[in-house]
Amino acid sequence: MIEVAPPSVAQETLLNVRDLAVEFPHQGGLVRPVRGASFTLAPRQRLGLVGESGSGKSLTALSLMRLLPPPGRIAAGQVLLRGLDLAQLPERQMARVRGGRIALIGQDPMSSLNPVHSVGEQIVEAIRAHESVSQRVARERAVDLLGQVGLPNPAQRFDSYPHQFSGGMRQRVMIAMAISANPDVLIADEPTTALDVTTQARIIDLLSGLVEEREMAVILITHDLGLAASFCDDIQVMYAGRIVERSRPAPLFAQPLHPYTEALLNAICRLDFDVDEPIAAIPGQPPLPQSLPSGCAFHPRCPHAVARCASEEPASHVFSDGRLAACHFAEQRAGGAA
Numbered sequence: 001m002i003e004v005a006p007p008s009v010a011q012e013t014l015l016n017v018r019d020l021a022v023e024f025p026h027q028g029g030l031v032r033p034v035r036g037a038s039f040t041l042a043p044r045q046r047l048g049l050v051g052e053s054g055s056g057k058s059l060t061a062l063s064l065m066r067l068l069p070p071p072g073r074i075a076a077g078q079v080l081l082r083g084l085d086l087a088q089l090p091e092r093q094m095a096r097v098r099g100g101r102i103a104l105i106g107q108d109p110m111s112s113l114n115p116v117h118s119v120g121e122q123i124v125e126a127i128r129a130h131e132s133v134s135q136r137v138a139r140e141r142a143v144d145l146l147g148q149v150g151l152p153n154p155a156q157r158f159d160s161y162p163h164q165f166s167g168g169m170r171q172r173v174m175i176a177m178a179i180s181a182n183p184d185v186l187i188a189d190e191p192t193t194a195l196d197v198t199t200q201a202r203i204i205d206l207l208s209g210l211v212e213e214r215e216m217a218v219i220l221i222t223h224d225l226g227l228a229a230s231f232c233d234d235i236q237v238m239y240a241g242r243i244v245e246r247s248r249p250a251p252l253f254a255q256p257l258h259p260y261t262e263a264l265l266n267a268i269c270r271l272d273f274d275v276d277e278p279i280a281a282i283p284g285q286p287p288l289p290q291s292l293p294s295g296c297a298f299h300p301r302c303p304h305a306v307a308r309c310a311s312e313e314p315a316s317h318v319f320s321d322g323r324l325a326a327c328h329f330a331e332q333r334a335g336g337a338a
């Protein structure tokens with residue numbers, strides 16, 4: 001039995017995720033690609049979820065919105081949005097929460113936007129899905145939203161189709177749709193991965209401004225630790241469905257407490273890159289949920305693994321400053337001994 005440490009509860013808790021587990025049937029059995037995720041989120045807080053593909057980041061986010069691909073399901077835990085447990089909410093009520101109080105921006109706006117409707121019509125539809133306002137009022141609001149997300153000439157742009165926009169403009173439209181109901185929580189799943197670096201910076205600036213103006217909390221899902229460090233107040237590192245480290249960005253970069261975080265940081269290309277010392281790629285692949293290694297799931301790839309790591313799953317150790325690390329040697333590493 002893994003001891004899951006309680007998350008540090010912020011003064012005003014908007015979202016409180018407790019022991020969240022996601023389950024999928026697999027070959028007559030069940031697998032859990034998310035295993036006991038716990039965290040809290042306060043208004044205006046920006047939380048980064050990082051890790052390699054398959055670590056459970058996106059499934060965690062999708063489960064918050066109850067958008068898991070079938071036959072996946074929330075197997076355990078609570079998702080408390082201002083005290084309301086979304087994991088238990090009847091689907092009719094959840095449909096109002098989804099897109100209303102908790103909204104999602106995906107990675108690829110082209111596949112999320114409908115190519116046969118104008119961008120304005122799609123924002124109007126999003127507004128009217130959550131509010132009973134007239135077509136005229138919704139149209140005015142949509143034009144205003146297009147202006148808020150930085151599209152020039154929003155009244156003219158209203159009638160444009162997605163294919164007439166660049167990738168950055170389409171992502172701005174997706175953000176306009178996501179904030180149209182003034183959500184408490186915005187989940188941004190790799191929102192800038194498909195964009196060039198300049199456009200990426202503009203989209204991140206836009207999100208930063210919206211967080212302050214609207215007091216939203218943001219969960220940024222990314223494989224880019226640098227982006228998470230520049231945008232987020234807190235970073236959670238996921239591996240094999242578990243949160244293996246949680247920290248503010250500066251201490252995480254200065255002294256990672258989990259060897260997986262350390263390995264991710266070592267794999268980043270730095271300004272002082274030395275051609276004679278190539279970037280240290282993490283050996284091997286993340287495990288599939290149906291074939292998790294025994295003990296610590298990271299042990300086959302961990303340079304610090306000892307015999308105990310293969311047989312005993314480490315508990316999450318929470319430090320007095322709120323940092324968390326799920327490694328048998330977290331305390332030693334915090335003391336600089338490992």
Ligand code: SF4
Pocket residue numbers: 258259260296297298299300302303304305306309314326327328329
């Ligand atoms: Fe590595 Fe062992 Fe720590 Fe897992 S518990 S991260 S294998 S040292």
